[in-house]
Structures are given as C-alpha cells and as structure tokens.
Amino acid sequence: MKTTKTIIAWMEDKPGVLARVASMIRRRNYNVVSLAVAPTETPAISRMTAVLECDASQEKLVGLQLRKLVNVTNVVTDLTPDKAIFRELALIKVNADASKRSEVIHLAEVFRGQVVDVGPQTLTIEATGTQDKIDSLIELLKPFGVREVARTGPVAMLRGTANGRGISGNGRKAEQ
Amino acid sequence: MKLTGAQIVCEALVREGVDVVFGYPGGAVIKLYDTLIDYPIHHVLVRHEQAAAHAADGYARATGKVGVCIATSGPGATNLVTGIATAYMDSSPIVAITGQVPTNLLGRDAFQEVDITGITMPITKHSYLVTDVRELPHIMKEAFYIARSGRPGPVLIDIPKDVQAAETEFDYPDEIELPGYEPPLEGDPQLIQRMADMINAAERPLILAGHGVILSEAEEELLALAERGNFPVATTLLGISAIPETHRLALGMVGMHGWKHANQAIQRCDLLIVLGARFSDRVTGKISTFAPDAKIIHVDIDPAEIGKNVEPDLAVVGDVKRVLRALIPLVQPRLCVEWITDLLRSKQQYQDPQAFQPKNGRLTSPMVIREIWRATGGQAIMVSDVGQNQMWEAQYYFHDRRRGLITSGGLGTMGFAVPAAMGVQAAYPDATVWATVGDGGFQMTIQELATIVQEKYPIKIAILNNGYLGMVRQWQQFFFERRYAFTPISSPDYLKLAEAYGIPAKRVSDPADLRSSVEEAMRIPGPVVLEFLVEREDNVYPMVPAGASISEMIERHMVEEGA
Structure with missing residues (x-):
C-alpha cells in the first residue's frame, strides 16, 4: 500500500480556489485520497483537510506548493496522531432484514455508531472515528452485505493549544 | 467619479506605468479597445495573439517591468496560452487581459466562450474572472503586484463584456489585501552567517547564477561577491548576462550544452553556491552525479524550489539581492589562486575561436x-x-x-x-x-x-x-x-x-x-x-x-x- 499524508490548508473562500488547489495537486503528480472542505470560525476562510498519496519529502513539497497559491493563507503538514486528532464520518447502508437487525445494531453500538435510517431490508449506520475504525466497522459489516458507503474523508485538528500556524509565507515553519 | 469597467482597466494601466500594450481586438474586447484609444497608451497590433504574449514577455524580461497583452475571448484567449506558459516557466511578469462573453452567458457555451481562467490555471501565478465591476480596481492593482513581486509570473484577468461596460465609482486602492501572499524578501541572518562560514571554509567554491539574479537586479552584488573571493561564476541559460560574459571570472553556461570547463567546474567544486536557479534537468543532467564533491547552498525567493530537484546542504529563502547584500561583508576577501587559475586556463582552451x-x-x-x-x-x-x-x-x-x-x-x-x-x-x-x-x-x-x-x-x-x-x-x-x-x-x-x-x-x-x-x-x-x-x-x-x-x-x- 502506498503511504498517505494528511495536510491541512486554510484558504480564502473565493470562487475557483478549490479548483486551483486540485489543479496544482494534479499537475504536480500527486494522487488525492480524500478532500474535506468547509467554512471555519473565521469568516471568508475555508479549511481543507487533504489526504494525499505521498512520502514525507513529497509532503513537504506539496505543502510549499499549496502555500504558494495566492488564496491559500496557511498550510500545516507533518501531522501525526501524537500531534493531531483525525476524525471521519461515514454513512453505511447494510442489508438487515428483521432477522439480522439486532445483530447489526449491536455491532454499530460497539463502534459507537448510530442507526440513522431503518427500512424493511436495510439499516443505515452513522459512524465517526479514525479512518482505521471506519475501515474495521465496514469490514465487520461486509458479511451482512454493505450496499452503499458514503465517507467524508478525515478532518484533522492539532491537539492542545497549537493553532496550526504552519508554513508561513516565507516558507519557514513557524511555531506550532 | 463613475467609470466604466473599460475605463477602470485603462486608468489602472496608466497608474501602473504601462505605456505600451500588445494585443488584438475582437468582439469581447471591443468596448475596452474603444476606450483604450483615448488613453496615452501605445497599442501594438500583433498578427496573432501568441505574439502579443511573447512581446509582453520580451518587454518584461528586457525592463523588469510588467508587460501587458490583450486578447478577445475564445480563440483570442487560447492563442495566448503558449505565451503565458512561456512566461510562467521563466518567471516573467506579464498581465494578460482577455475579454469574456457577458456574465449572463457564462457557462452556456456562447459564441467564442472558453474557460480561459480554467485553461491557464496551471500556467499562471494567479488569475481572475471579474464578475462584478466593483471588484475591478483592486483586481487590477493586485494583478500587477502579484505579477512583479516575489517570484514574478503571469497573471490573467478575464473580463466579461458587460463588466467592461458596467459603471462604478472608481477609486484606485493604495493598499493591497492579500492575506495569503507574503513574498519572502529578507534572508534569515543566521542562515546567511552559516552561508558565509561555508564559503570561507571552501577550497573550490563556485557560483552558479540563475535568472533570479537578473530578476532581483542583483548583478552588482553578484560581481562584488565574485570579485571579493575570486570566485568563478557559471550561469544557467537564463542566468546569462547576470555577470558580463567577458569578465575574467565568468565561465559561461553550464548544462546540456554548457561549456566543458563550466560543467567540469561544477563536478570539481567543493562548494556550489546556487543563486536564483531551480536545478532544471537541462542544468543538472543525472542528479545523482551532479556536483558530487560539493556542498550545495541554494538561495531562492521561492520556498517551493528548495529541495524540489536537488536537496541543498543549506537553503536561504529570500531575494537574491538582499541576501547577497547581507552576505558580502561576511565573506573573507581572498584569491583562491589554484582553483581559479586552472579553470581559467581550460576556459581559454574551450572557448578558442579555432x-x-x-x-x-x-x-x-x-x-x-x-x-x-x-x-x-x-x-x-x-x-x-x-x-x-x-x-x-x-x-x-x-x-x-x-x-x-x-x-x-x-x-x-x-x-x-x-x-x-x-x-x-x-x-x-x-x-x-x-x-x-x-x-x-x-x-x-x-x-x-x-x-x-x-x-x-x-x-x-x-x-x-x-x-x-x-x-x-x-x-x-x-x-x-x-x-x-x-x-x-x-x-x-x-x-x-x-x-x-x-x-x-x-x-x-x-x-x-x-x-x-x-x-x-x-x-x-x-x-x-x-x-x-x-x-x-x-x-x-x-x-x-x-x-x-x-x-x-x-x-x-x-x-x-x-x-
């Protein structure tokens, strides 16, 4: 399996900014595993968590290239579980008629998942957690028949008071 | 005072010191041209839009000022693409202004509509699609600033026809608000001291000057550094003229078709001081055998160039001119006699007209x-x-x-x-x-x-x-x-x-x-x-x-x- 790296970038909420980010990543020959983009606590600034297939030195370069985009205001790379928390949300629709329902619900509870939709033939489970946790849940649900999975891709946040002042405009790593 | 979008473009051009533009009229810039003719800006009518972009690029490279080209929407805009890409690869500051179909037709495949901001995204430093005339004054200001500052590059402004005609109160901003854009200029003094220490300790130091020396107008500083330590100076293709080529210490071009003595100098030096160059494959050849005996110092204004192709032993991010100014007093004057004598002899041999x-x-x-x-x-x-x-x-x-x-x-x-x-x-x-x-x-x-x-x-x-x-x-x-x-x-x-x-x-x-x-x-x-x-x-x-x-x-x- 290829190694992946998670990068956080803050960007001005302007038309075309996401296209610029995606265009740069594609042009520099990186593969995107997931992208999660949404507004932040700061008006007009969006936050992106990107998971890319790359090694550590490539991660540094892609971070610098990202930072170079005029509308990108900040980038944090080098995220590890000891420095940051990672969470992903998944909706998993599983085959579960009346005979299997309680078994599936029990599994979901073990993973602190919630049942958010019940149909005659299916259950839909909402689960949050690290990528690994979601992967395991899906794996365990497979024998019942997983019909559909929608995952957000992880979002990440630095632990403690670190505020994510990552790569400054002059390319130096600022205090985290 | 209320002005049209077209007038705002022309007012901005005048305020940015533009006296000549290169372009080709067309349906989506007819309003802009109708306005331009009343301004003290000379318009050069090229015979193909590609030439307008190259001419703006040539103007920029010769002067250090921003070159401007204008084309209409659709084919006019796509004809600029090769010229914009050329400017992008060589960090040349140009502003390309294109007409676009009216905003109400955007995305409907209208006549001569093309997504030129999308097409040029990977070959521009930045670009704008102007959908509101009120944004035009600060976009013009930003475009020129972004094009010429930091590592220069092309900026494209796509202006729909109706935005050129729409009116708004004109006030050209003095200040620029770009929270994510802060080109690094000053090198870190500690790193510059380390750079000087490495230079002072080297036995066979060599300077490799790239386009960045010219872009930052650091020719005098380069010469001062070279003469202070009797350091030979090789250049990349785009670094040519960073040092007068008949100067005693100038070795000429390196790389695929570089002079033999210049390439040998790279292979033999024990310290390679790379100033404003990006280790192109045409310069380095096979990277694993490039400058095998040398420690490498890389000075560049673009942090993303550091370690992109060659991992340096020391990197100083900053404007070459400012870095050199801080560096020169820390460098010990000396003669490097053995190293330079040998090199200059082979230079004479290989550049022999015979x-x-x-x-x-x-x-x-x-x-x-x-x-x-x-x-x-x-x-x-x-x-x-x-x-x-x-x-x-x-x-x-x-x-x-x-x-x-x-x-x-x-x-x-x-x-x-x-x-x-x-x-x-x-x-x-x-x-x-x-x-x-x-x-x-x-x-x-x-x-x-x-x-x-x-x-x-x-x-x-x-x-x-x-x-x-x-x-x-x-x-x-x-x-x-x-x-x-x-x-x-x-x-x-x-x-x-x-x-x-x-x-x-x-x-x-x-x-x-x-x-x-x-x-x-x-x-x-x-x-x-x-x-x-x-x-x-x-x-x-x-x-x-x-x-x-x-x-x-x-x-x-x-x-x-x-x-």
Whole structure:
C-alpha cells in the first residue's frame, strides 16, 4: 500500500480556489485520497483537510506548493496522531432484514455508531472515528452485505493549544 | 467619479506605468479597445495573439517591468496560452487581459466562450474572472503586484463584456489585501552567517547564477561577491548576462550544452553556491552525479524550489539581492589562486575561436553568432529562438549588457524570438536588437514581420538556415541512427518574402561575405532580414545526452573524424 499524508490548508473562500488547489495537486503528480472542505470560525476562510498519496519529502513539497497559491493563507503538514486528532464520518447502508437487525445494531453500538435510517431490508449506520475504525466497522459489516458507503474523508485538528500556524509565507515553519 | 469597467482597466494601466500594450481586438474586447484609444497608451497590433504574449514577455524580461497583452475571448484567449506558459516557466511578469462573453452567458457555451481562467490555471501565478465591476480596481492593482513581486509570473484577468461596460465609482486602492501572499524578501541572518562560514571554509567554491539574479537586479552584488573571493561564476541559460560574459571570472553556461570547463567546474567544486536557479534537468543532467564533491547552498525567493530537484546542504529563502547584500561583508576577501587559475586556463582552451572554424571552408552558425558579437561589441540585446540556434547564440555571443539575452528557457518555445524582440524594441526604441532564429522557429511566427514594419522596429533578424529542425535532427543523428524523420524543412524565398513586407534582406553563404553583411545590416536604420545558409548537418557541442551525468559530454572530436 502506498503511504498517505494528511495536510491541512486554510484558504480564502473565493470562487475557483478549490479548483486551483486540485489543479496544482494534479499537475504536480500527486494522487488525492480524500478532500474535506468547509467554512471555519473565521469568516471568508475555508479549511481543507487533504489526504494525499505521498512520502514525507513529497509532503513537504506539496505543502510549499499549496502555500504558494495566492488564496491559500496557511498550510500545516507533518501531522501525526501524537500531534493531531483525525476524525471521519461515514454513512453505511447494510442489508438487515428483521432477522439480522439486532445483530447489526449491536455491532454499530460497539463502534459507537448510530442507526440513522431503518427500512424493511436495510439499516443505515452513522459512524465517526479514525479512518482505521471506519475501515474495521465496514469490514465487520461486509458479511451482512454493505450496499452503499458514503465517507467524508478525515478532518484533522492539532491537539492542545497549537493553532496550526504552519508554513508561513516565507516558507519557514513557524511555531506550532 | 463613475467609470466604466473599460475605463477602470485603462486608468489602472496608466497608474501602473504601462505605456505600451500588445494585443488584438475582437468582439469581447471591443468596448475596452474603444476606450483604450483615448488613453496615452501605445497599442501594438500583433498578427496573432501568441505574439502579443511573447512581446509582453520580451518587454518584461528586457525592463523588469510588467508587460501587458490583450486578447478577445475564445480563440483570442487560447492563442495566448503558449505565451503565458512561456512566461510562467521563466518567471516573467506579464498581465494578460482577455475579454469574456457577458456574465449572463457564462457557462452556456456562447459564441467564442472558453474557460480561459480554467485553461491557464496551471500556467499562471494567479488569475481572475471579474464578475462584478466593483471588484475591478483592486483586481487590477493586485494583478500587477502579484505579477512583479516575489517570484514574478503571469497573471490573467478575464473580463466579461458587460463588466467592461458596467459603471462604478472608481477609486484606485493604495493598499493591497492579500492575506495569503507574503513574498519572502529578507534572508534569515543566521542562515546567511552559516552561508558565509561555508564559503570561507571552501577550497573550490563556485557560483552558479540563475535568472533570479537578473530578476532581483542583483548583478552588482553578484560581481562584488565574485570579485571579493575570486570566485568563478557559471550561469544557467537564463542566468546569462547576470555577470558580463567577458569578465575574467565568468565561465559561461553550464548544462546540456554548457561549456566543458563550466560543467567540469561544477563536478570539481567543493562548494556550489546556487543563486536564483531551480536545478532544471537541462542544468543538472543525472542528479545523482551532479556536483558530487560539493556542498550545495541554494538561495531562492521561492520556498517551493528548495529541495524540489536537488536537496541543498543549506537553503536561504529570500531575494537574491538582499541576501547577497547581507552576505558580502561576511565573506573573507581572498584569491583562491589554484582553483581559479586552472579553470581559467581550460576556459581559454574551450572557448578558442579555432574550435568552431570549419575545416571545409563553409559557413557555420557559430561563425555567424561570433561575427554579430564582434559587430555589436557584446552590447546588443540578443533575442534567441529555440533549438540549435539558441545554444549557439548562448555559447558564442558573450553578453556584456545587462538583460542582454532574452530567450525561452523552461518551455523552449519555438517562434518566441521575433515577437519577443518586438517587445524588447518597444521598451528600448534605440537599442540594438538582434533576433537569431532557425528556419523552423522563424516560420512559426513569421507573420510578425508585418507588425515589425507597421511599428518601424529596427530589429535585425538573423536566420540560421540549415534546412532542418536542427536540434531534433541532431538527436536523430546521435540517438536514432540518422533516421531524419520529418526534420528536413523547406523555406520560402526569404529575400522575396522580406521584399513583400518591405524589409531589406540579404542572403549569405560565403564566410567571406559574413563581416560586410552584418556590418551593412547594422548601418541600415530599419529592420533587416539576413539569411545565413549554414552548414546543414552541424551539431551543437558539447552535448550531455538527456539523463546522463554532466561529466559525460559528447564532443566534436568524438563524432567527427579529423575535427
């Protein structure tokens, strides 16, 4: 399996900014595993968590290239579980008629998942957690028949008071 | 005061100090042109939009100011693309203004609609699609600032027709608000001290100067540093003219067609000081064998260049000029006698004019270039095209004038020279400007002869006609068993063609006529076309095969018997 790296970038909420980010990543020959983009606590600034297939030195370069985009205001790379928390949300629709329902619900509870939709033939489970946790849940649900999975891709946040002042405009790593 | 979008564009151009723009009218910029004609800005009508972008690029490279080109929507805009990419690869500051279909038709595949901001996204430093006229003043201000600051580059502004016509209160901003954009200028003093320590400790230091030295106007500082420690200075192709090439310490160009002594200097030095260069594959050859004995210091304004191709031992991010100013007092004056004496001896040997004298009495391109150099005293602004002609120009003309070589390095755009020379001449009407082109590249933008005549640009065009797409033919000779697949190329009768445009022209095939022809061209006040029928299957030497170590050069004597 290829190694992946998670990068956080803050960007001005302007038309075309996401296209610029995606265009740069594609042009520099990186593969995107997931992208999660949404507004932040700061008006007009969006936050992106990107998971890319790359090694550590490539991660540094892609971070610098990202930072170079005029509308990108900040980038944090080098995220590890000891420095940051990672969470992903998944909706998993599983085959579960009346005979299997309680078994599936029990599994979901073990993973602190919630049942958010019940149909005659299916259950839909909402689960949050690290990528690994979601992967395991899906794996365990497979024998019942997983019909559909929608995952957000992880979002990440630095632990403690670190505020994510990552790569400054002059390319130096600022205090985290 | 209420102004239209078109007026705001023109007001901004005037405030940014633009006195000449290169462009081509069309349906989606008709309003802008209707306004432009009333402003004190000279408009150069090119014959193809690609030439407008190259001319703006040439203007920018020659002056350091932002060059401006204008094109209409759709095909007008796409015709700029090669020129924008050329400027992007070589960090040249241009602002490209394109018309766009009216905002209510955006996305509906309207007549002459094309997503030019999307198309140019990977080849612009930044771009704008202006959907509200109220945004136009600060967009114009930002565009010029972004184009010229930090590592320069092209910025595109796409302006729909209705935005050009819409009115708003005009107030040109003094300040710029770009929270994510802060070009690093000052180098870290601690790192500069370490840089000085490394330089002072080195036995065989070598400077490799790139385009960044010229872009930051650090020529004086480079010279001061070189002379302080008696450090030899090699350059990349785009670094040519960062140091006067006849200077004692100047080694000339490195890389695939660099001088043997310059490449050897890289392989032998124990400290390589790289200033404003990006370790292009054409410079490094096989990276694992590049500068094997050297510690590498990389100074660049673009943090993303550090470690992109070569991991340096020390990186200083900042403007080359400012870094050098801080560095120079920390560098110990010395002579580096052994190192430099040896290098200068081999420089003399390899740059010996006898090395390119023909054995058969026929005219060669190096002879032509060397004669233009002699006739212009190394002070012309040379604009070269791409291919063999470009490499010969770079090798045999010694550029002593600042910004004395304008050439497409990174993208290698054939057809660049003639339109870029127009931009150069527009900037400096009295300067001696030569465009050196091959018969292939010349035919790519040959239509611009009409622009040259209309603008009365006294550009001297030297066509090195060998009847081949010579660089590809050379590769075919070396690596494809002389199968000259589609590289023989015919030419029109350039004398008749020039005559049709009203340009004096002369054909030269005898070396004995070389000097008088060049001198005659210099005496003619207007444009001149000189066609040189040169040795057809001549090669550029030395040559480092793509992907090989720069120690492995193919030299003339290895290929040609008795040479």
